[in-house]
Amino acid sequence: MSELVRRDPRKEWIARNRLHPQHLEVLAEIGGNAVATEWMGPNGLMRRNPHAVGFMGPNGIRRIDRSGASHAAHTNARSTQSQDSRRQVTINTPAFMVAVVPDMAGGRLSPHDRDLLGLARQLADADPENPGAVLAIIYGEHKENAFGEAGVDRLLSLEGEQFDGYTPENRIAALQGVDREIAPRYWLLPDSTVGGGELGRRLSVRLGERAATQVWQVEADSDSDTGWRCTTRGAAGTTDIVRALPRVVLALAECADPISETRHAAEPIELSRGLPNVLGRIEDIGEVAVDPASVSLAEAEFILSAGNGVKDWDNYHHAAEVLGATKGASRVAVDDGHMPRDRQVGATGTWVSAKVYVAVGISGAIQHLQGIQSCEKVVAINLDEGCDMVKRADLAVIGDANAILAALVTRVEQYRAEQEENRDAA
Amino acid sequence: MPPDAQSSSATGLNVAVLVSIGRHPLTARTRRADQDARAVEMALTLSGASVSLMHAGQHDSDNEEAIRGYLGMGIDEVRLLEQMPQADVVPVLTEALRASAPQLVLTGTRAETGEASGILPYLLAEALGWPVINGLAAVEKVEKGVATVLQALPRGKRRRLRVRLPAIATVDTSAPAARQSAFGPARRGEFDVQPHASEADSALTQWQIQPARKRPKRLKIVKSSSARDRFKAAAAKSDGGGGQTLNDVTPEQGAEAIFKLLREEGVLR
Structure with a gap:
């Protein structure tokens, strides 16, 4: 219309x-x-x-x-009709560049990456007369299509098989090439365990800069040489170090607000020179299958947790094995001796951060719900429709836990068999 | 027992562990640093490897107490490269590592005192020209100057890497926990104190160091043109968000719904 x-x-x-x-x-x-x-x-x-x-x-x-x-x-x-009221900003001749190397966990910008881009915009837009441009450097393929909305002016996508898998040496060599050619005023990386933290440290050493790590605040400061000062966490998070902002910055999550009011061009650029080929001394052989039962509860991705509603424990253990889930338990199940103490989820046990948390026969005491606060998806299997766990759950199935678990095991086994057949056929 | 705690054969491997002074998070007393202790533990589980400890820092009674914590794990001697307070330890460590030429250097990811930036292993690697890997979870085997190691990834995942030795590896909290420190061996352990010229860290003196402030909590900002929407968003309860409840379903239907969710989230392998 x-x-x-x-x-x-x-x-x-x-x-x-x-x-x-x-x-x-x-x-x-x-x-x-x-x-x-x-x-x-x-x-x-x-x-x-x-x-x-x-x-x-x-x-x-x-x-x-x-x-x-x-x-x-x-x-x-x-x-x-809701109109997109965000202002379109295009910077044609940037006075300088602020380079950001986002983690791109799962091929998309993570919230941490967006915060970092917000910080980059803060640094780039400080002087409205001579605005800088934010350059995002991406390795390999990605699924993100909203770079412009996240605040990226220029997008440099580095492709090639030398960036597949874990290849820090090649990635650093590429960043060094970018530094030689574009010479960004600042390098911003997320201080995360996934990749940014390591890459940033390698980069700072290679560029000979003393990086600021664990940065959580950046403020304008006319006294410092760069015009900015940053506050970083030191000594295992017990001290704050206030210093002038260096060229390489490794920032924590929530260091700045993500961009929401403007849209940017995200114009793709390319390097004029080819990327150097480095003889790597680290070879990636690939990920290793880990036994889910041995993964510590705090970092498990998929937890099948049992409570008072579970009566047939053999069935539960079998289900956890078939699903490939890490086992958890509520306090009652632990106190009754059905599960070991180190499997207890909740305020007194472990605070978990699973992607999917399946609570079987757990009514959801407040201490337990505290422990699963940071879980993404919660599935409840319970007889009581009005219990707190059902209220918290993204998917609740009301019924007998045993029967539902058995049905789930059958369904998953069937799925595995189908997959096996497909693999044989292929 | 975690899967990666198996001891691997590394006969004749020369392992140096760089240890630092830790700080107890609650009492603020000096202690052995947690990650460094894990690095020592990992070195000790390598069967047949000869382990040497190295520390660069001051030599006073507090620090000695902390370093004895590492000796109590079953190590006879520690090399102490004596430095002034607030000195830059990179040059002296580089020199010492170049002289002693270990095949593998283990250390914690980040110190518990000082700047604690975690850059030191990378600086040493750059100075020595050695590869560096982070988040070491286990050393699987060492053959012909190439080590096969497991690297810890988030969510308990592991990645297998092959590294040419000599190399530096950092250990974080995903490595196996350190053994207890025994009192007797800790007393009996010896210090090999070597005074070294120290270079002052000039940048450190310009920084302002203060106890950590609590980080402000990010507010949920609702961008809406109407005051009513903003008020509703501010006053709304956070929970009760669109959960789906399946009532009166057969176990098969319930299982199918759960199975679908598990597949969508990609946790079924």
């Missing part, structure tokens, strides 16, 4: 003319086929019909919501 507002002068005239035979029909049509509550009077005054506004309250009294919320429902579809 076109963005243009088409006006029909004849209909407007009818709408103004209360004595016109088609007046009411036209009013309704203009008002989005709703009862017209407001229209332009014949003298150009706005007229209101107080009987048509509001809604019937619970006591049978007409209530009028003047906040505009109920009125918004009456307006027609064209005006309710």
